Amino acid sequence: MAVTSAGRGAGVSSIAAGLAASLSETGDGNVLLVDMNLEQGSAQQFYKGKAGCGLDTALKSETKENALVQENLYVVNGNANSTELPGILPKRFSALVPRLKASNYDYTYSTCHPSARPASPSRLARFMDMVLLVVESEKTGLEVVQQANTWLAESGATVGAVLNKTRQYVPERLHQEFLSNK
Numbered sequence: 001m002a003v004t005s006a007g008r009g010a011g012v013s014s015i016a017a018g019l020a021a022s023l024s025e026t027g028d029g030n031v032l033l034v035d036m037n038l039e040q041g042s043a044q045q046f047y048k049g050k051a052g053c054g055l056d057t058a059l060k061s062e063t064k065e066n067a068l069v070q071e072n073l074y075v076v077n078g079n080a081n082s083t084e085l086p087g088i089l090p091k092r093f094s095a096l097v098p099r100l101k102a103s104n105y106d107y108t109y110s111t112c113h114p115s116a117r118p119a120s121p122s123r124l125a126r127f128m129d130m131v132l133l134v135v136e137s138e139k140t141g142l143e144v145v146q147q148a149n150t151w152l153a154e155s156g157a158t159v160g161a162v163l164n165k166t167r168q169y170v171p172e173r174l175h176q177e178f179l180s181n182k
Contacts, residue, residue: 001108001132002130003015003016003132004111004131005135005136006133006135006140006147010136010140011136019109020075027072027106031109032067032076033073033110034110035111054076057076110128126156132162133148133160134164137164138167
C-alpha cells in the first residue's frame, strides 16, 4: 500500500507510520514501512539514536534485523544510499516488486511524497494493491485532489482517500447536544 498526497504537509508520513505501527501490533505478520521521500536534502532518519537503514538491508534475511524498530515492524529509508538497488526508486520500482513479494514481510507500506512532477507517485501506484490519497482539510483544493486522483487512476491503482487535519468549529458540548436531539 502506498500513502501519498496532493500537496506537502498533509500528513503522509504520520498516517503511513500510524497504519504500519497499528498493523504490526494487531496483525499476525511482519510490516515493512518504506519512506520514499526522494527530495534532495531530506534528513537522515534516526530511531533510538541509530541511523535508519536502506531497503536493500531490510530485504536480506541476514541483515533485516537492522531495520527492526519494534516487534513485527521494520522501517527503512527508500532514499538511503545503496550499492545494490537503483538509486531512483520510482523509475526502477519494478525490479523491487519481486524481491518484496519474496521477502518475509506480510504487509508493506510506502510513503510517496508529492513532487513537482506528478508522474513519480503515479509510476509507483501501479505496483501497489492500494494507494491512499491524503487530503488536508481546508487546505487542499478540490481541483488538485481531482487531478491527483486522475493521475493515480490512470496508472490502474485502486485509490482510497483520507481526510486529515479536520477541525470542529462547534464546541463539544453543543455538538453532543445536537446529536442527542437528532
